[in-house]
Amino acid sequence: MKDDNTSLKSKLEEQKASFSLKADDNKKRAYGEGIETVVNSGIVSSAKQIGEKAPDFTLNNALGKPITLTDYLKKGKIVLTWYRGGWCPYCRKA
Secondary structure, three states, X not given: OOOOOOOHHHHHHHHHHHHHHHOOHHHHHHHHHHHHHHHHXXXXXXXXXXXXXXXXXXXXXXXXXXXXXXXXXXXXXXXXXXXXXXXXXXXXXX
């Protein structure tokens, strides 16, 4: 793993290259099918892009406390991410 100054993009590219070298064909096929399923679902094309406005929402944070997007926007800019879980090697890169 590189130092903290390495960009997330570089870390993800490194992860992808490592996966490509080490994973067997069955695992590569399973990942490819999973990615294809997500793309075919339409979620990728309908997802908000950098700079687009998200609708206001309220969700529970990691401590179970409700948080609202507009409340956090009062404090400054917000970065929304899709964190699938600790099991996801890409999600753990950030």
